[in-house]
Amino acid sequence: MKISEVIDNLISYERGYWPDDPTKALGHDTDRDKILYGEKHIDDECTGIVTTCWATADVIEEAHKRGANLIIAHEALFWNHGDHRDWLEESQNKTYLAKKALLDKYKIVVRRDHDHIHSGIPKHGDPNTWVDGIFYGYAKELGWEDYLQTDLGIPMFFKFPKPITARELGQHLISKLHLNGCRIEGDPETPVVKAAIPYHNFGDAKDTITMVDKKGIDCLFGMELIDFTLAEYIRDSSMLGKNKCIVQIGHFNTEEAGMRYMINWLPIAIKTKDIPMSFVQSGDMYHFIAVN
Numbered sequence: 001m002k003i004s005e006v007i008d009n010l011i012s013y014e015r016g017y018w019p020d021d022p023t024k025a026l027g028h029d030t031d032r033d034k035i036l037y038g039e040k041h042i043d044d045e046c047t048g049i050v051t052t053c054w055a056t057a058d059v060i061e062e063a064h065k066r067g068a069n070l071i072i073a074h075e076a077l078f079w080n081h082g083d084h085r086d087w088l089e090e091s092q093n094k095t096y097l098a099k100k101a102l103l104d105k106y107k108i109v110v111r112r113d114h115d116h117i118h119s120g121i122p123k124h125g126d127p128n129t130w131v132d133g134i135f136y137g138y139a140k141e142l143g144w145e146d147y148l149q150t151d152l153g154i155p156m157f158f159k160f161p162k163p164i165t166a167r168e169l170g171q172h173l174i175s176k177l178h179l180n181g182c183r184i185e186g187d188p189e190t191p192v193v194k195a196a197i198p199y200h201n202f203g204d205a206k207d208t209i210t211m212v213d214k215k216g217i218d219c220l221f222g223m224e225l226i227d228f229t230l231a232e233y234i235r236d237s238s239m240l241g242k243n244k245c246i247v248q249i250g251h252f253n254t255e256e257a258g259m260r261y262m263i264n265w266l267p268i269a270i271k272t273k274d275i276p277m278s279f280v281q282s283g284d285m286y287h288f289i290a291v292n
């Protein structure tokens, strides 16, 4: 099967429109979802597929080692929305040139799958029930499917059958997702029953703070964490006895679970089991040093 056919099959398996506007199809390509590199090789025979969150230099090396010439990545390749390269060409950025040389050497195609996988995959193969492929995959990888209160997208809510501490939740995330560590805001011994993955935290957090307060959320699995707004609120809440904490592993470490889970449904989506396919972890980008 050609690389282009693999991609076409994948796209037609995914929902392809945002649930709030079924009239507007995403189409084959979007600002994000397109061939990020290797356009000239898309009609090559696909020798293997690697799924990953972010196609780092190490992921590219590993894909080649595994004989794969197609990388399906959730995030951008060249560090900006839309993967624009004009600014990098113009400045002859040295890291860009080195990464490009690596891709050229191995004749690797990188396709981004962001909007399509978030738009939906059929739950358990049933095309009448759509779930966000990334966040549903996160719940599956953590063994939390039964605790899910929502199926699609973020904010995503969980209710645990009995209290579990922030520390235990952090340890579970570290071991299931193969991470170096995690950060906890508030008391690590906070007992958690109601948890949520909030919407991206880009600064203003009024909506998330209101949601946490109104819904009685004990724990947020933060993707981004900045010191002002949400983190301040959680710390004050904890100090005032409001039983609130943040367990934070990072944006990529969170979403990576969905790309790991993708390997389970990819053969059905692309209509073949004959192409070798595997997940390569982009890896925790954080190294933690602690006082004890």
Ligand SMILES: [Fe+2]
Binding pocket: 075, 251, 255
């Ligand atoms: Fe993302």
Ligand SMILES: [Fe+2]
Binding pocket: 074, 114, 118, 134, 255
């Ligand atoms: Fe995402």
